Amino acid sequence: MPSSAKNCVTKLSTAALAGALVLSALPAGGHAGEPFQVFTIDPCRILDTRLGGEDVARMGPDTSLEVLVAGGFILDQGGLEDCGIPFPDAKGVYANLVAVNPSGAGANFLTLYPFESDPPTVSSINYAPGTAALANGIFVPICDHTGPNDCFWDLVIYNGPSASVDVILDLTGYVAESTPIL
Numbered sequence: 001m002p003s004s005a006k007n008c009v010t011k012l013s014t015a016a017l018a019g020a021l022v023l024s025a026l027p028a029g030g031h032a033g034e035p036f037q038v039f040t041i042d043p044c045r046i047l048d049t050r051l052g053g054e055d056v057a058r059m060g061p062d063t064s065l066e067v068l069v070a071g072g073f074i075l076d077q078g079g080l081e082d083c084g085i086p087f088p089d090a091k092g093v094y095a096n097l098v099a100v101n102p103s104g105a106g107a108n109f110l111t112l113y114p115f116e117s118d119p120p121t122v123s124s125i126n127y128a129p130g131t132a133a134l135a136n137g138i139f140v141p142i143c144d145h146t147g148p149n150d151c152f153w154d155l156v157i158y159n160g161p162s163a164s165v166d167v168i169l170d171l172t173g174y175v176a177e178s179t180p181i182l
Helices: 003-025
Strands: 036-048 063-067 090-104 108-114 125-127 133-141 155-159 163-177
Touching (some): 125 133, 155 163
Antiparallel strands (some): 036 163, 063 155, 108 155
16 A cells, blocks of 8 residues: 555544544534534425525625525525524524536635624635536524624625526524523
8 A cells, every 4th residue: 555545544544533532422412512402403495596586596706695594584585484493592503505507717615604704714615617516514603693793694605706606505403502301
């Protein structure tokens, strides 16, 4: 085996071991303990720009789209109006972000982040024109409705400067404060 392959196997084994140690440290029930708990939901499409709707359309280059995910507000985002994410209790969501039928000059990216926050310096998904659909599962905090921010929205999706794209956002769970069982 070449030395570069040995290094790769060693790094992979070290990463797998670290991941196993983290997972084994979690208590039964799949959450890391107080004060937050992970809640799963049936996959729920909250946004689909392919379907249009009154409040969404295909994203052009260098554009942002604000999204509501909590509270069952009536808003036509091309998906369901209520995925069961509790308002204002949810602090973050597990999501599947999908870039669909991109077109444009070159490789591009989508970034998903909380409303009223600075955009992160990393992408949530990278895509290139000619790809039918590309998805990435992520966890993202949502705007803190109990804090000092004016949270008119929960999340922002930013599309980079090089391509247009349709976007799908499916939710699979959320994080909220734990409720003690009496």
